Amino acid sequence: MAETLDQKQNFLKGIIKENPVFVMLLGMCPTLGVTSSAFNGLGMGVATLFVLLMSNIVVSLIKSQVPSKVRIPAFIVIIASFVTVVEMVLEAYIPFLYEQLGIFIPLIVVNCLILGRAEAFASKNNLTSSVVDALGMGMGFVIALTALGATREILGNGSIFEFRFVSEDANTFILFILPPGAFIALAYLAIAFNRLTRKLA
Amino acid sequence: MEYLIILIGAVFVNNIVLSQFLGICPFLGVSNKVSTSVGMSGAVLFVMTIATTVTYLLHQYVLVPMGLDYLRTITFILVIAALVQMVEIMLKKVSPPLYQALGVFLPLITTNCAVLGVAILALGLEDGNLLKAVFFAISSSAGFALALIVFASIREFLELADIPEGMKGVPINLLVAGLLSLAFLGFAGLV
Structure with a gap:
């Protein structure tokens, strides 16, 4: 019982207490760079989730074989391999999303969230927890x-998600689609998230 | 003229930090003092120029002729990681004062997405050649330096400002970055 409770905690901490974006500020480049629409954000999120899951699995499986001196380069190669897989799959099957995300797909490699989890968690814990x-x-x-x-x-x-609920010629805040809007929207979302978690706690 | 366009484009119009969102981690992380942000900018200039030169040559003369284009991401990140290590070791030996100034920032640069980003973007320049790619890297790091130093100077003032409780820390920094990015939006259409 204690084991399952632990795993539930382990799962929830990523969403709330140690949320990578709002609390830990990891992986800010794709966060700000590709979120001009909900679909792009979701696509980038799922691509990152896949790479993170696969790299955590592999790192946790080989952790005892890798000498600690070369562990960071080894982790980077593992991550880069899965990013290449994602890149090729997206290009072949969802070319629209591939165009939209552009340079941020290869940049999943340097997303500090993934290397951070590999180093801080998967290299120290067993497969299930990872x-x-x-x-x-x-x-x-x-x-x-x-x-x-x-x-x-x-x-x-x-x-x-591309579903319009105002008329074509309505005035919208174009600013929020442009680069400055990314910083400003994230600032207010971070405030809202902090208030929410403080209330929950 | 072409080079002038690359320079203005990379520094003002498509600033890598404020409009391309590359290198946000060091931008938010080491920008609390002007002096550290100058050190970081120097280290980025150094590594970005060397990394782009090496990756450009590697891509042009090894990956493309051998049809290994799809290995781009893996090769580039390995080259950058190795380069950063090498630069660190060489600086320590050749120029201790420079190492003193830049040393602490060098390990951080491996995961600075601006370096990998610029190396990849440099491949896509219009009828590009090595000289253009290197010049693009230098201009981009100048853009990075400009954004970082301006942001750090604003943050030094913010320490004395009276900020509402909920805005302290991350939110106010993001808002300042947003306003700065808004200012840079004014350069749009210049090139």
């Missing part, structure tokens, strides 16, 4: 990116 940790952190990232993307799309374009 999978749960990756799922929790990954979901936290997906939720944050989708929320930010949705906020910016609603305010800037009057739509959500």
Whole structure:
């Protein structure tokens, strides 16, 4: 029983207490760079979740074989391999999303969230915990990116997931689609998130 | 003229931090003092220029002729990680004062997405050649330095300002970055 409770805690910490975007400020480049619409945010989130999950699995399996001096380069190669897989799959099957995310797909490699989890968690824990940790952190990232993307799309374009709820010629805050809107929207979302978690606690 | 366009484009119009969102981690992380942000900018200039030169040559003369284009991401990140280590070791030996100034920032640079980002972006320059790619890297790091130093100077003032409780820390920094990015939006259409 204690074991299952532990895993639930382990899963939830990634979403709330140690949310990678709102609390830990990890992986800020894709967070700000691709979230001009909810769909892009979701796509980037899922791509990162996949890489994070696979790298956590592999790192946790080989952790006893890797000498500690070369562990960081080894982790980077593992992560880069899965990023290449994601890059090729997206290019082949979802070319629209591949175009939209552009340079941020290869940049998943340097997302500090993934290397951070490999180093801080997967290289010290067993397979099950590492999978749960990756799922929790990954979901936290997906939720944050989708929320930010949705906020910016609603305010800037009057739509959500491409579904428009205002007329074509309505005035929207174009600012939120443009680069400055990313910083400003994230600032207010971070405040809201902090208030929410303080209330829950 | 072409080079002037690259320079203005990389520093003002498509500033890598404020409009391309590359290198946000050091931008938010080491920008609380002007002196540290100058050190970080120097280290980025150094590594970015060398990394772009090496990756550009590698891509042009090894990966493309051998049809290994899809290994780009893996090769580039390995080259950058190795380069950062090498630069650190060489600086320590050759120029201790420079090492003193830049040393602490060097390990952070491996995970600075601006370095990998610029190396990849440099491949896509219009009828590019090595000289253009290197010049693009230098201009980009100048843009990084400008954004970082301006942001750090604003943050030094913020320490004395009276900020509402909920805005302290991350939110106010993001808002300042947003306003700065808004200012840079004014350069749009210049090139």
